[in-house]
Amino acid sequence: MTQRTRTRETDEDLSDILGDAESGEQAGQGESFRSRTKRRAVNFFSPRYFLLAAVVLTVGTFVGGFVPFVQTLGGLLGLFVAAFALGGLTSESKTLETATGGLVAAGLTLLLGNLTLLAAGGTTVAAIGLGAGFLLAGLGAHFGSDLRDGLTRDL
Incomplete structure (x- = not known):
């Protein structure tokens, strides 16, 4: 259980860092880390x-x-x-x-x-x-x- 809590905290920290800059919302609401990363990569280099x-x-x-x-x-x-x-x-x-x-x-x-x-x-x-x-x-x-x-x- 302790490991699971650390992982969740790490994911929340990453979502704070990698939050959606365009809308000002926190990332992670219904969208996986992989899909957010892919979207940002395509926005950077199409x-x-x-x-x-x-x-x-x-x-x-x-x-x-x-x-x-x-x-x-x-x-x-x-x-x-x-x-x-x-x-x-x-x-x-x-x-x-x-x-x-x-x-x-x-x-x-x-x-x-x-x-x-x-x-x-x-x-x-x-x-x-x-x-x-x-x-x-x-x-x-x-x-x-x-x-x-x-x-x-x-x-």
């Missing part, structure tokens, strides 16, 4: 939006790569423009998902476009490309959502 961002940013990178004379820079510009559009069109700020999608898009582009370079030991180039994809996608999403907020805010 897998669906990440997949959408990865597909859109990959397409943007490939389309930007077809710009004559500046294939690599055009791909990065296409990535930034696609991330900017995603940030401007979505109602919530999803910068982390978009930046991670940019990392995947840059990785796919590097893998498909420079397979011989990567096979020859171009890990430094790959790391720089992945970092640039992450950074540009994150900045594009941030600037797009900032523009959307500025255009839709009341004066």
Whole structure:
């Protein structure tokens, strides 16, 4: 019995710490710890939006790569423009998902476009490309959502 009381007290302490910040209520009223944790994790990082961002940013990178004379820079510009559009069109700020999608898009582009370079030991180039994809996608999403907020805010 003593163990059961300690567990209940620990659960109550956790529910106080992990209480629902949006409504100000204590968590634990009809909702399990696992479902609350899952809901918070999805609110922090949405897998669906990440997949959408990865597909859109990959397409943007490939389309930007077809710009004559500046294939690599055009791909990065296409990535930034696609991330900017995603940030401007979505109602919530999803910068982390978009930046991670940019990392995947840059990785796919590097893998498909420079397979011989990567096979020859171009890990430094790959790391720089992945970092640039992450950074540009994150900045594009941030600037797009900032523009959307500025255009839709009341004066």
